[in-house]
Amino acid sequence: MPGGARASGAQAGLRRWLGRGMDTHISLPIFAAILLVVIWVVTLRTIANQGEAAQQAARASSRELIDTYEAQLARNLGSIDQTLKVLKYSVELNGASDALRQLNRHGLLPSGLVFSVMVVDRDGIVAASNPAVRQVSVADQPFFQVHSASKADTPYVSQTTTDAANPDWHMHFSRRIGDRNGQFAGVVVVAVDPAYFTSGYERSRMGGHGALGLFGSDGMLRSLRVGDTISWGGAIPAALDDSGQLAASAWDGVRRYTSMRPLHGFALTALVGLSETEQLAGFEQRRRNYLWLAGSGSLALVLVVALVCVLSWQMTRTRRRIRRFQETYAAASEASVDAFFVMRSQFDAKGTITDFVIEATNTRAEKMSGMRKQELRGKLLCEVMPGYRANGMFDDLVKVAILGGVHEAEWQSSHPAVAQLWLHRQVVPVEGGVVAIVRDITERKLAEERIRHMAHHDDLTGLPNRSMIRDRLDQAIRQASRNGRCVAVAFIDLDGFKLVNDGLGHNAGDELLKLVGMRMGDCLRHNDMLGRFGGDEFVVILADQPDDPLSVTPVLEKIRQAVNEPILLDGQEVQVGCSMGVVMYPRDGADPNTLMMNADAAMYRAKEQGKNVFQFYAREMNASVEEKLVLLEGLRNALDCGQFSLLYQPKVDLRSGRIFGVEALIRWQHPEHGMVSPARFIALAEESGLIIPIGDWVLQTACLQARAWSDAGLPQVTMSVNVSPRQFEEKRLVERVAQALSDSGLPAHALEIEVTEGIIMRDLAQSVGKMSELKAMGVTLSIDDFGTGYSSLSALKSFPISTLKIDKSFVSDLADSADDQAIALAVISLGHRLNLRVLAEGVETEQQRRFLLENDCDEMQGYLFSRPVPAAEMQTMLLAQAQAQATLEVAA
Ligand SMILES: Nc1nc2c(ncn2[C@@H]2O[C@H](COP(=O)(O)O[C@H]3[C@@H](O)[C@H](n4cnc5c(=O)[nH]c(N)nc54)O[C@@H]3COP(=O)(O)O)[C@@H](O)[C@H]2O)c(=O)[nH]1
Numbered sequence: 001m002p003g004g005a006r007a008s009g010a011q012a013g014l015r016r017w018l019g020r021g022m023d024t025h026i027s028l029p030i031f032a033a034i035l036l037v038v039i040w041v042v043t044l045r046t047i048a049n050q051g052e053a054a055q056q057a058a059r060a061s062s063r064e065l066i067d068t069y070e071a072q073l074a075r076n077l078g079s080i081d082q083t084l085k086v087l088k089y090s091v092e093l094n095g096a097s098d099a100l101r102q103l104n105r106h107g108l109l110p111s112g113l114v115f116s117v118m119v120v121d122r123d124g125i126v127a128a129s130n131p132a133v134r135q136v137s138v139a140d141q142p143f144f145q146v147h148s149a150s151k152a153d154t155p156y157v158s159q160t161t162t163d164a165a166n167p168d169w170h171m172h173f174s175r176r177i178g179d180r181n182g183q184f185a186g187v188v189v190v191a192v193d194p195a196y197f198t199s200g201y202e203r204s205r206m207g208g209h210g211a212l213g214l215f216g217s218d219g220m221l222r223s224l225r226v227g228d229t230i231s232w233g234g235a236i237p238a239a240l241d242d243s244g245q246l247a248a249s250a251w252d253g254v255r256r257y258t259s260m261r262p263l264h265g266f267a268l269t270a271l272v273g274l275s276e277t278e279q280l281a282g283f284e285q286r287r288r289n290y291l292w293l294a295g296s297g298s299l300a301l302v303l304v305v306a307l308v309c310v311l312s313w314q315m316t317r318t319r320r321r322i323r324r325f326q327e328t329y330a331a332a333s334e335a336s337v338d339a340f341f342v343m344r345s346q347f348d349a350k351g352t353i354t355d356f357v358i359e360a361t362n363t364r365a366e367k368m369s370g371m372r373k374q375e376l377r378g379k380l381l382c383e384v385m386p387g388y389r390a391n392g393m394f395d396d397l398v399k400v401a402i403l404g405g406v407h408e409a410e411w412q413s414s415h416p417a418v419a420q421l422w423l424h425r426q427v428v429p430v431e432g433g434v435v436a437i438v439r440d441i442t443e444r445k446l447a448e449e450r451i452r453h454m455a456h457h458d459d460l461t462g463l464p465n466r467s468m469i470r471d472r473l474d475q476a477i478r479q480a481s482r483n484g485r486c487v488a489v490a491f492i493d494l495d496g497f498k499l500v501n502d503g504l505g506h507n508a509g510d511e512l513l514k515l516v517g518m519r520m521g522d523c524l525r526h527n528d529m530l531g532r533f534g535g536d537e538f539v540v541i542l543a544d545q546p547d548d549p550l551s552v553t554p555v556l557e558k559i560r561q562a563v564n565e566p567i568l569l570d571g572q573e574v575q576v577g578c579s580m581g582v583v584m585y586p587r588d589g590a591d592p593n594t595l596m597m598n599a600d601a602a603m604y605r606a607k608e609q610g611k612n613v614f615q616f617y618a619r620e621m622n623a624s625v626e627e628k629l630v631l632l633e634g635l636r637n638a639l640d641c642g643q644f645s646l647l648y649q650p651k652v653d654l655r656s657g658r659i660f661g662v663e664a665l666i667r668w669q670h671p672e673h674g675m676v677s678p679a680r681f682i683a684l685a686e687e688s689g690l691i692i693p694i695g696d697w698v699l700q701t702a703c704l705q706a707r708a709w710s711d712a713g714l715p716q717v718t719m720s721v722n723v724s725p726r727q728f729e730e731k732r733l734v735e736r737v738a739q740a741l742s743d744s745g746l747p748a749h750a751l752e753i754e755v756t757e758g759i760i761m762r763d764l765a766q767s768v769g770k771m772s773e774l775k776a777m778g779v780t781l782s783i784d785d786f787g788t789g790y791s792s793l794s795a796l797k798s799f800p801i802s803t804l805k806i807d808k809s810f811v812s813d814l815a816d817s818a819d820d821q822a823i824a825l826a827v828i829s830l831g832h833r834l835n836l837r838v839l840a841e842g843v844e845t846e847q848q849r850r851f852l853l854e855n856d857c858d859e860m861q862g863y864l865f866s867r868p869v870p871a872a873e874m875q876t877m878l879l880a881q882a883q884a885q886a887t888l889e890v891a892a
Contacts, residue, residue, distance in 0.1 A: 058279035259271070342361070495612050498536070649663045710750075815845065
C-alpha cells in the first residue's frame with residue numbers, strides 16, 4: 001500500500017475511533033467513572049478531614065476539661081489544705097480537744113457532710129473529730145505513720161480507704177502537728193469522700209463513658225467517675241500528658257482522649273478521659289451519611305449511566321444501521337444508472353400541493369439536470385423543469401404524493417441538458433413527498449425502433465418488407481375504396497440477378513439489389529411505395545390511381561429503364577433487367593392476397609414473354625401458377641413411383657471422333673403430362689429441396705450404369721453427372737459421391753462431376769475445398785456452361801478441374817457470330833493455358849464441328865453426333881464403337 005494511502009487510512013481509522021469515543025455509551029461510562037472517582041475522593045477526603053477535625057475537637061475538649069477539672073481540684077484541694085492548716089494551727093495553739101470546738105464555734109470547720117475532720121494525738125488515738133467518732137487508734141494508718149516518721153510539713157494524701165473511725169470510703173488528707181519543740185504531736189486529718197473530687201462531672205460534656213479521675217503519684221486511683229459510676233483503687237499504668245491523647249483506659253479498655261495534669265501542692269494528678277466512641281459519634285454518623293450518600297449516589301449514577309448507555313448503544317446501533325442503510329443507499333444510488341430525486345411536497349395555505357422541493361439527488365441526476373447537486377438541493381421542481389406542469393408530470397407527482405401507489409411513464413425530454421432523450425420515470429411516495437427515479441431509455445427506445453424497423457423493413461435495402469408491403473397495400477386499398485380510386489401493384493423480379501449473384505458472389509448480388517432498389521425508388525412519387533418482397537423480387541404500390549391501367553405505364557417504363565442501366569460491381573459492368581406483373585385494385589382483386597398472387601402470375605407471364613417487360617394481369621394467367629403447383633405435387637411422388645429415368649449423351653473426342661464419355665441427363669415421365677423436361681422441373685426441385693434425393697438417385701443410377709457397361713465388357717467411359725447448386729452446397733455431397741462409387745463399384749476416375757461457374761463462385765473457398773476432396777478421391781470435375789458466369793480468371797487457376805465446357809449458347813451461332821467465335825477461341829486458349837481440356841456443348845452442325853476442330857478444341861457434345869439416348873441405345877453405340885475399334889486394330 002502506498003505511504004499516502006496508509007496515512008489517510010490511519011487518519012480515517014483515528015477519526016472513526018474518535019467518532020466512536022463521542023458515542024454516549026462509550027463517553028458516558030468514562031465520564032461516570034471519573035465522576036465516581038471524584039465523588040469518592042471528595043467523600044473520603046471529607047470524611048478524613050472531618051474525622052481529623054472530630055478527633056482534634058475531642059482532644060481539645062479533653063484539654064479544656066482537664067483545665068477546668070484542674071481548677072476545680074485546685075480549689076477543692078486548696079480548701080482541704082486550708083482546713084488542715086487552720087486545724088493544725090488551732091490544735092497547736094489550743095490543743096486537740098478545744099481546737100475543733102473553737103473552730104466550729106467560729107464556723108471555720110467545713111460541713112461534716114462534705115469533710116470529716118479528725119485530730120489524732122501522737123499515739124495515734126483520735127483526739128477529736130467532726131463529726132464525733134469514738135476514740136479509736138489510727139496508728140496503723142499510713143498517714144499517721146508517714147507524719148510520725150517525717151518532720152516534713154507537707155500534706156499527705158492517702159489511698160481511698162475505710163477504717164475504724166470512718167466506715168465509708170474516703171481519702172485522708174493530713175498534716176503533721178508539731179509541739180513547741182517541733183516534735184511530732186499528732187496529725188490533723190480531713191477525710192473526704194472520693195466522689196467529692198468527681199462531682200464536677202458534666203454528663204452533657206463527658207457523655208456516658210467519659211472519665212474524670214484523680215490518682216496519686218503512686219499511680220493508684222483515688223477517685224474515678226465514668227458516667228454515673230464512681231470507683232477507686234487500681235493502677236494507672238501509662239503516664240500521659242495533658243494533650244488529650246487517644247489511649248485505651250486501663251480500667252475498662254475503652255479508648256479515650258485522655259489528659260492528665262499533676263496538681264500543685266499534692267502528689268495527685270487529675271485525669272480526664274473522653275470516650276472516643278462518644279466523641280466521634282457525630283462524626284461517625286456523618287461519615288455513615290457521607291458514605292451512604294456517596295454509595296447511593298454512585299449506585300444511582302451507575303444505574304443511570306447503565307440505562308443511558310443501553311439506550312445510547314441501542315440508538316447508536318439504530319443510527320449506525322440507518323447510516324449504513326443511508327450509505328448503502330447513497331452508494332447504490334451513486335452507482336446507479338438511474339437519477340434519483342427525493343422531493344418534499346410544498347403546500348399552500350389551503351393544504352394544496354403547489355410544487356415539490358428537491359431535497360436530495362445523486363450524481364446521475366446532476367447529468368440529467370445539468371445542475372450540480374448543491375444547486376439542485378432546495379430548488380423547486382418547476383425551476384428545474386419549467387415544462388413539467390404543461391406535460392402532466394406535476395399532476396402525476398401530486399397523485400402519487402396524495403394517493404400513494406407507484407406511477408411510471410416514459411417521455412421524451414425537452415430539458416436542455418437531456419434534450420431529445422427518452423426518459424422513464426418511476427415515482428413512489430415517501431413521507432412528506434415523493435421519490436422520482438429517472439432512467440435514460442433512449443438506447444432501448446432506439447433499439448425498439450430498430451427492431452420495429454427491422455420487423456417491417458428489409459435489412460439489406462432498408463425498403464419495407466413483405467409484412468409492411470401487405471400493411472401498406474391494405475391501407476392503400478381502404479383509402480382507394482373510400483375515395484373511389486384504384487391502386488396499382490407491380491410485382492417485379494430481376495432478370496439476370498441469379499447470374500450476377502452466382503457469378504460475382506453474394507456481396508456483389510447484395511450491392512446490386514441495393515442499387516436497383518434505390519433506382520426504382522427514385523422513379524416513384526412521395527405517396528407511392530417500393531418494397532422488397534424477398535430475393536430479387538420487389539413490389540411497387542402506386543396508390544390513388546384512376547381506373548386506367550395505362551395511367552401507370554409511364555412509371556413502370558421508367559422503372560424498367562432505370563433497372564436496365566448498366567451497373568459497375570467489383571470493377572465489372574453488369575446489366576440486369578426486370579420482369580413486372582401488374583394488377584389494379586379493384587379490377588384484379590379486392591384484397592392484398594389476391595392482388596399479390598395475381599401480380600405474381602402476371603410477372604411469370606412477363607418472364608415467359610422474354611423477360612424485361614411488364615405484363616398486366618389477365619384472368620387466364622393463374623392457370624400457369626396452378627400448373628406449377630400441380631407439377632411440384634407430382635415431383636414429390638416421382639421418385640417413389642419410378643417416374644425418373646436417365647438418358648446418356650455421348651461426349652466425343654473431336655480429333656478421333658471416339659466416344660470417351662457420356663453425360664447423364666434426367667427425364668421425368670409424368671403420368672398425365674408425359675415427358676417433362678428437366679429445364680422445367682430441376683429449378684422446381686431445387687426450389688423445393690427435392691433436388692437432394694433426386695440428385696442422389698441420378699448419381700447412384702449413373703454410377704451403376706457405368707459399372708454395368710464395364711461389366712458388359714465395354715471399354716470404360718467417363719460418366720458425367722450434373723450437380724445443381726443446392727446439391728453442391730449440401731454438406732454430405734462428397735460422402736454421397738463416395739457412397740455411389742462404393743455401392744456401384746465404379747472406379748472414381750470413371751466419374752465426372754459437372755458444376756457451373758455460378759455454383760463455385762457462391763462460396764469460392766468452400767467450393768474449392770469440396771472439389772479438392774472429390775479430386776483427391778479420384779473423381780474428375782468439369783465446369784459446365786463456361787462463359788455465362790463471372791469466374792475470375794485468377795480463381796479459375798485454383799479450381800481442381802480437368803475440363804471446361806463451352807456453353808452451347810456460344811456454339812449455336814459459331815458459324816455467323818464473330819463474337820461467339822472470339823469467345824470460343826478465348827475459352828479454348830484459356831483452357832489450354834491452364835492445362836485443361838475444352839469441350840464444346842450443343843454442336844449441331846458440321847460447320848461448328850469443323851471450326852472447333854480447326855481451332856484446337858478437344859471434345860464435343862451435341863445433336864450432331866447424338867441426342868441424349870436411353871442406356872440400351874448408348875450401350876449399342878459403345879459396343880459398335882468397340883467393335884469398330886477392334887476391326888481397325890485387326891486391320892492394322
Ligand atoms: N442437376 C441436374 N441437371 C440436369 C440433369 N439432367 C439434365 N439437367 C439439366 O437440365 C437442363 C436441361 O437438360 P436437357 O433438357 O437434358 O438438355 C440437355 C441436352 O439435351 C441439351 N443438348 C445437348 N446437345 C444439344 C444440342 O446440340 N442442341 C441443343 N439445343 N441442345 C442440346 O443440352 C442439355 C445439356 O446441357 P448441359 O447440362 O449444360 O451440358 C440442363 O441444364 C441440364 O444440365 C440432372 O440429372 N441433374
